Amino acid sequence: MDQAKRLLCTRDLWNPFNTTFVQTCGMLLVSQIFHVILKPLGQPGPVAQILAGLVLGPSLLCKIERVRQIFIQPAFEAYSFLLLFVFRILFMFSIGLEADLPYMSRNMKRIGVVAAWNLGVCGAFGAAASFFVIYLLKVASHRFAFAIIIMIIVASTASPVVVRLVAELRFDTADTGRLAISAALFIELFCIAWYSTYLAFSAGNMFGFALVCIVGTGIVAYANRFMAMWCNKRNRNMKFVPGTEMSAILLLVILLSFMIEKLGFNSMISCFLVGVAFPREGKTTRTLLHRLTYAVNNFILPIYFGFNGFRFDVNYLISVRNCIVVALVIVLGIGGKIIGTLCACHHLNIPRNDAVVLAFILNLKGHGELLVIEAFSRSDTWWDDNTHKLVIIIVVINTLIAGPVVSFILRRDAKYFAHKLTFLEFLDPEKELRFQLCVYESRHITSKLGLIASMTGSNRSPTVTYLLHLVELQKRHRRKKKLMYHQLQHQDGDQFSDDDEYGGNDIVEINDAVDAFTTDSKILVHQNKAVSYFPKVYEDVCSSAEDLRVSIVFLTFHKHQRLDGKLENDKDGMRIVNQKVLRHAPCSVGIFVDRGLTGFQLPSPELAQNVATLFFGGPDDREALACCKRIAMHPYVNLTIIRFLSSGQPKKKEVHDRNGEDEEQHISICSYEVDMAIDNVFMEDFCNRYVTSGKVKYVEKRTENGEQTVEILKEIGEMYSLFIVGKGGRGNSPMTTGMSDWEECPELGAVGDILASAELNLGASVLVIQQHRSATDGHEDNENPVLDDGD
Known part of the structure; x- marks a missing residue:
């Protein structure tokens, strides 16, 4: 903090300030050039940003005297320290705000084992190396403190670097x-x-200061929670919180950090804890996430990594002694991370490929250890500049090694690390389920929230929910369709202006509904928005599902319910989007036919929902039944499984003269029999788990053909608020024979189309599910021709 004080009292403000500004602009420009060059090679952003700092720093351009005079001013250290200090506050608060607390609480043992093994092994390696490093560098005093620094350097992991690298690699x-x-x-x-x-322990009065820091952190965390709730109430009809109110919240965090640093402690833990304690719902949190995420990813971290590279001075590697110290610490750091992670993963039964990637990710450095050495360099005279520069060199080289190695492994073994839980049939109900819901307008949100509540009805079945708001790009903006969404917003004015046209008032109503739902149910819903014109919306849905690694996507049907209960067409193009997503989605897909006025609503003690799952057989029906494993756990959902069975055995058709047709018929019958056997095993397991315990009712219906099936559907139509059924894939099932003759919406399948049609005149909502079919398994969906979109 003494450097910051000298900065505020300096008489020569312009030159160092100008130098800092030129440096940051140069780092952003050069890092972008490196990023464009290295991205096709799979290298992440932090590597390009560190290289940009290397190019601008003493290792290259600053060797030129004229450049050195411009870039390195007398008060430059004070300016860069203050800038990086504020940056650290913001991105540590942002990391706390985005921390996945439910995942951490569920996996505390795994996290603790991995972290403990890394700290133990690397700490031991660092302690052993400290004796040799102390001898080489001829450290005469404060050897114990120096040994602690070496141990921290070897054992530490830079969480901001890890977060940025893993996010860029979509991992x-x-x-x-x-x-x-x-x-x-x-x-x-x-x-x-x-x-x-x-x-x-080194200073007697520090315990009192530590207590002050803890109390101050608690006060600021409580004050921020109070301010967040006040801002949410004050800005009810706005999409985002004004910048002044958001700045007040961040100012409290910055003032707390300055106080803690002045007392001699590091403020990063407090910043992180204040972010963790911040409420997860409401406009305030949404605004902070949007603005901080954009600022941190595009400005703060690139500049921070660039300054780390800028401080790298290759001249210190000319000495053989220094090279030995650098090589020793780097080798021990990498070796310690690999050994510690492999031991932890062996104990946790984590595959070796994952362990190797995890080890190199945890070897990324560039934050915590720099804070420690900077604190020593400011407070202790025994810490010399040579040691300081060597530590920075070690940190930079570590990151430059670990980043490309992780990227190379993930690219080489892309299939191994790809998302594998792309459907629900074999997913354990007690394992985490990730799913995404897509809405276009505010009237779609109520029923979707009911679906979210029913899917997350039990604490034993963890879920991660994503809500994707699909916004049609207006015709006058189609010339800008290749630009990113945030770029379009910047061109039109304030990025988070309340009068932007992307989503209109629907955004406010959707946000308010989600906030109220989260407050009441404590279920966190992650909101995203995709802006595109309809022929390309399916790409946003599919890419989002792949990046988020969801197992099922729920789409909105292209018709909505009128006040008289009838369905009428909604936005043009929604049907095309649904059909394209069914064909190209990297996971299972569900289409939700919303009859919210008379059908499925949010389950509650006052309004229990009766749900029926129709099971005819086949992979799609099994997927629908697997989805019901989650719904069955909700206390206010009464689930009934209705299995349709054929009255007689399927008859073989007459054999034709051509051998090819005979062979096809034989294969079809064999496939039907195999599916029947799988259906029986799956249904038996479901009944043993849910029906025998009384959680689910089970009913069997006998039918000979499609006409009898339709009559049964008419009889039970008014008994339930939601029907869940598979799209198709039932083979030559006699129970649905002839039902597709009057099919209006092939994307719903034969049974789903009947349930959604005006002929039955049902008041229930319908959820039609299609199990994911990979392009290589021979189950490409040919029942669903995509309409001509004119593209």
């Missing part, structure tokens, strides 16, 4: 990526706490 939704982020946070916070404990 943050994978289980290994989430484990890496959580373990990195645990390791880094432990290292900073270890350093703070050392300070407390």
Whole structure:
């Protein structure tokens, strides 16, 4: 903080300020050039940003005297320290705000084991290496403090670097990526706490200061929660919270950090904890996430990584002694991470491929250890500049090694690390389910929230819910369709202006409905928005489902219910989107026919919902039944399984003269019999688990053909508020014979189309589910021709 004080009292403000501004602009420009060059090679952004700092720093351009005079001013250190300090506050608060607390609480044992093994092995390696490093660098005093620094450098992991790298590689939704982020946070916070404990024991009055820091952190966390609730109530009819109110919240965090640093402690843990304690619902949180995420990813972290590279000075590697120290610490750091992670993953039965990737991710450095050495360099005279530069070199080289290695492994083994839980049939109900719902307008949200509530009805069945708001790009903006959404908004004015036309008032109504639902149910809904014109909307849906690694996507039917109960067509193009998503989705797909006025609504003690699952057989019906495993756990949903069975055995058709047709018929019959056997096993398992315990009712209906099936549907039509059924894939089932002759919407399948048609005149909602079919398994969906979209 003394540097910041000198900065505020300096008489020569312009030159150092101008230097800092030129440096940041140069880093952003050069890092973008490197990113364009390295991205096709699979290299992440932090590598390009560190290289940009290397190019601008003393290793290259600053060797030129004229450039050095411009880039390195006398007060430059004070300006860069203050800038990086504020940046650290913002991105640590942002990391706390985005922390996946439910995942951490469920997997605390795994996270703790990985972090403990890494800290233990790397700490031991660092302690052993410290004796050799102390001898080489001829450290005469404060050897114990120096040994602690070496141990922290070897053991630490930079959580901001990990978060950024994993997100850029689209690995943050994978289980290994989430484990890496959580373990990195645990390791880094432990290292900073270890350093703070050392300070407390080294000075007698530090314990009192530590208590002040803890109390101050609690006060700011409580004040921010109160301000967030006040801002939410004050801005009811606005999409986002004004910048002044958001700045007031961030100002409290910054002032807390300055106080903690002034007392001699590190403020990063407090910033993270204040972010963790911040409420997860409401306009305030949404605004902070939008603005901080954009600022952190596009400005703060690139500049922060760039300054780390800028401080890299290759001249210090000319000495053989320095090279030995650097090589020793780097080798021990990598070796310690690999050994510690492999041991932890062996104990947790994590595959070796995942363990290797996890080890190199946890070897990323560039945050916690820099905070420690900067604190020592400011407070202790024994810490020399040569040692300071060597530590920075070690940190930069570690990241430059680990980043490309992780990227190379993920690209080489892309199939191994790809999302595998693309459908529900074999997913354990007690395992985490990730699903995404798509809405276009505010009238679609109520029923979707009811579906979310029914899918998350039990604490034993964890879920991660994503809500994707699909916004049609207006015709006058189609010339800009190749630009990113945030770029379009910047061209039209304020990025988060309340009068932008992307989504209109629907955004406010959707946000308010989600906030109220989250407050009442404590179910967190992650909201996203995709802006595109309709022929390309399906690409946004599919890419989002793939990036988020969801197992099922729920779409909105292209018709909505009028006040008289009839269905009428909605937006043009919605049907095309649904059909294209059915064909191209990387996971299972459900189409929800909403009859919210008379059909399915949010389950509650006052309004229990009666749901029926129609089971005819086949993979899609099994997927629908697997979906019902979650719904059956909701206390206010009465689920009934209605299985349709054929009155007689399927008859073989007459054999034709041509052998090809005979062979096809034989294969079809064999396939039907195999599906019947799988259906029986699946249904038996479901009944043993849910029906015998009384959670679900089971009914059998006998039918000979499609006409009798339709009559049964008419009889039970008014008994339920929601019907769940598979789209098709039943083979030559006699129970649906002839039902497709009057089919209006092939994307719903034969049974789903009947339930959604005006002929039955039902008041119930309908959910039609199609199980994911990969392009290589021979089950390409040919029953669903895509309409001509004129594209």
